[in-house]
Amino acid sequence: MSVRRLGGTVCVVTGAARGIGLAIAERLAAEGGRVAMWDVSPRRLAPAVADLRDRGHEVRGYACDVAMRAAVAEAMAQVEQDFAAPVGVLVNNAVWAKFQPLAEIDDEVVDRTIAVGLKALMWTMQAAVPQMARRGGGSIVNISSSGALHPQAPSIVYGAMKGAALALTRAAAVELSAQCIRVNAVLPGMVGTAASKAQFDETTLAAREAAMPLGRFGRPEEIAATVAFLASDDAAYVQGAEFMVDGGWTVGVR
């Protein structure tokens, strides 16, 4: 990494044990960020943190269920204490998803999807914003999905949650501008993580990949690169924006 745009900034990344969240944690750390990696699964988190540390990055792991408001407040306070500095960057990446057709949607799936993918954004922002305000500003990046605007069946619950995250991003950008806090969203298209691949059989997966304008699915690092831009001062005038990172999928270029 030639440019280190986050020198010393304390960053929180939720859902950082694997997939896109792990790539975001690594990229922010490579840019000089001091990264708090949050995840609900301590079993997955521990080796991920150890691996980044072994490669010289300043990271710490926090076992935290972002759906639990009190736990989020506690973890955010702990981050400030551990790094001896307030949080400057918050990336809301954690997700819980189950893709069901309309007739099968049940309360449990709706409640968990919304709790982890939407309510949690309010709890993490509530806890991080006072810290950001004390340091004179900050950057919040919410990971939505191309599916929020260009859904593929069956994704009613997931799409509702990701669409609401975009509305939340815009409203928060307006409200938090007074405190010099920027709030933006990234909308990944299909990224080849274990979680996304598990949704499809191999034939469907191959057909979908072949249909991508760039001829392949995205890589977690390619989402992380846009997040790093938004987290940094290079994006100082970017507020309330939505960045589609989908290899041209939703515009259909080929």
Ligand SMILES: NC(=O)c1ccc[n+]([C@@H]2O[C@H](COP(=O)([O-])OP(=O)(O)OC[C@H]3O[C@@H](n4cnc5c(N)ncnc54)[C@H](O)[C@@H]3O)[C@@H](O)[C@H]2O)c1
């Ligand atoms: N992979 C894709 O193709 C794709 C496409 C569009 C959008 N996205 C979005 O990108 C983000 C990351 O996706 P991914 O594929 O890397 O997901 P993933 O399932 O691989 O990773 C999600 C992480 O979140 C953690 N998590 C789940 N519930 C949590 C909770 N309550 N508290 C804290 N952590 C929790 C999991 O343990 C896991 O480590 C998500 O917001 C997802 O919706 C992904």
